[in-house]
Amino acid sequence: MQTRTQKFALRAYPLVEKQSNNQQGNDVESKKLASKYRTLALTFPNMILQSGLSQATGFLLAKGKDEHMAYLNDLARVMADGLADGASLHQHTINSQVGEYQQLTRRALDASAWLKRYTQALLKAE
Numbered sequence: 749m750q751t752r753t754q755k756f757a758l759r760a761y762p763l764v765e766k767q768s769n770n771q772q773g774n775d776v777e778s779k780k781l782a783s784k785y786r787t788l789a790l791t792f793p794n795m796i797l798q799s800g801l802s803q804a805t806g807f808l809l810a811k812g813k814d815e816h817m818a819y820l821n822d823l824a825r826v827m828a829d830g831l832a833d834g835a836s837l838h839q840h841t842i843n844s845q846v847g848e849y850q851q852l853t854r855r856a857l858d859a860s861a862w863l864k865r866y867t868q869a870l871l872k873a874e
Contacts, residue, residue: 756826756862763822764789764866771871782871784815789867792819793860801853805838826859
């Protein structure tokens with residue numbers, strides 16, 4: 749039986765690896781996306797701690813750029829509570845009761861930590 753963090757690690761790796769493959773390609777837009785994705789992945793756990801999960805996911809949705817949506821969708825995939833995408837994660841977050849919100853925040857911090865770890869390993873700074 750796998751722990752929650754093991755499941756998160758297994759889900760996060762291929763998502764960040766895909767961004768890494770984009771970074772190594774010849775397409776300039778893909779490289780820019782991977783670079784901006786890296787920045788988000790490195791700062792998002794702190795954003796959750798400072799502002800809260802609903803505000804952090806709302807910020808990504810409000811920005812709506814490719815890198816923001818890619819990161820938010822990857823976060824939802826890693827958390828995988830039957831969430832289709834980042835928008836459904838945000839909706840689930842803002843509609844949850846206090847206890848469930850705290851659990852979602854803990855899960856989001858764990859999931860974002862794995863995305864951050866793999867980003868540090870696979871996506872190189874320019």
